[in-house]
Amino acid sequence: MRDVAIIGSGVTKFGELWEKSLADLVAEAGISAIMDAGIDGTDIDAMYIGGMSAGRFVGQEHLGALAAEVSGLSELHIPSTRVEAACASGGLALHSGYLAVASGMYDTVIVGGAEKMTDVAGKEATNILASAADREWEAFFGATFPGLYALLARYHMHKYGTTPEQLAAVAVKNHHNGSMNPKAQYRREITIEDVLNSTMVADPLHLLDCSPITDGAASAVITSVEKAKEYTDDIIKIKASAQASDSISLAGRSRFDALPATIEAAKRAYKQAGIEPSDIDFAEVHDCFTIAEIMAIEDLGFFKKGEGGKAAEEGLTALDGEIPINTSGGLKSKGHPVGATGIAQIHELLLQLRGKADKRQIEKAEIGLAHNVGGSGGTAVIHILEAI
């Protein structure tokens, strides 16, 4: 296995983009990553694209070939593969591309993720998202996707004393960060009261504890570290790329205060990178719901189990905190076009590692981690990047 580097990335604006189709979004993200990397189409050996459910959101399957075509690569006939792991599809696309380059099979690969979620009504989008959970043994009985995370939130509150205010603190922090991100869906600050006074979706989760429904795409170009030197002096190395699975249903697990897939993927990632959680300077974590960020910062080893809520409340995860979390605004404020999210997280890591995150640039950004979750933890994908 050889070392792999990321040499470019790009994201579209995230939001309710009625004027743009799935194909438009894929093309825009792909072209911006290719331009950022400074490569030509003929340099690309393969493509991997993550998408959760183009089939149900816009009635379009066969995303691999479509993505290659709209990115101007159809005449080159490159192998193009769609990968799917619900909301972790983007992270998994990068993991797949990483394996292809690390193995020596391909030199330069473009990875991406996209989701066009607002061509269907909100209720239908929610129903499609529920397919990330167990349709027959959870959704059938009336559980919704926010409902599953609400079950985890209630458990965490009961076991560790986590409060609704601590959950809200995550949303407030992420909206603050997102207010400085021109690509974010919601660029406005909110208060703890705003969160607590918003509509209850699934007790104890309010509307503002939940990430929104979003259109968007993201893309990145990866190649071997050796080849990367031909394109740039600014090498961002993939120090670790790890994936773990778990029971798709909550009922199939034995603990509910954590996502075991995250714990397992993190263990593998830290081992591969040869580092400890304390070596990570900042992270983009999968905050599909506020409780998800609290569990993530515990499961990733940044804080002790049960202390994630307190950490959020005390500002330890703020831009100027001990370990800045979701400097982009996270899924909560930046938006969550499910298939694109894993790659959009990588884009934010790249901006921070290159010192190009503008107003939200953090002081020390040498090693960053991205954590992407599918469903309620059936899949977890973790990447660790380092500027070398």
Added chain:
Amino acid sequence: MGIARYWREIPQRYNLIGTKCGSCGRVYFPPKAICPVCRRKSIGKMEEYKLKGTGTVETYTIIYTPPPHFEGEEPYAIALIKMDEGCYLMGEIVDCDFEDIHIGMKVEACFRRIEEDGTRGAIQYGYKFKKAE
């Protein structure tokens, strides 16, 4: 849910039929073809096992934004139940004030209507939970 898809799981939905691993004795619901703990040793030893239907609330939520097939039912309570046999089930808690639901509450399964396939389609039944007597 389509008729065939619902029909083939009637033993589980009506009578809580799961499986018990003949190697370690763990009970699973829904039925598993293989025990995730014993794996190879359990092949051919997974036996049908009927749950008693009693358990304890491990965690719960009140749903205010329902999926399409529960529209009009909101708000309603969904809980993760630890069954006395050790496995977990997800289901609605009925016949109970929300204020009375708590972690640790003893419940028992009951047979109820889950959804209707339109006004003329099949009515689909299954288990829900109520406070244990």
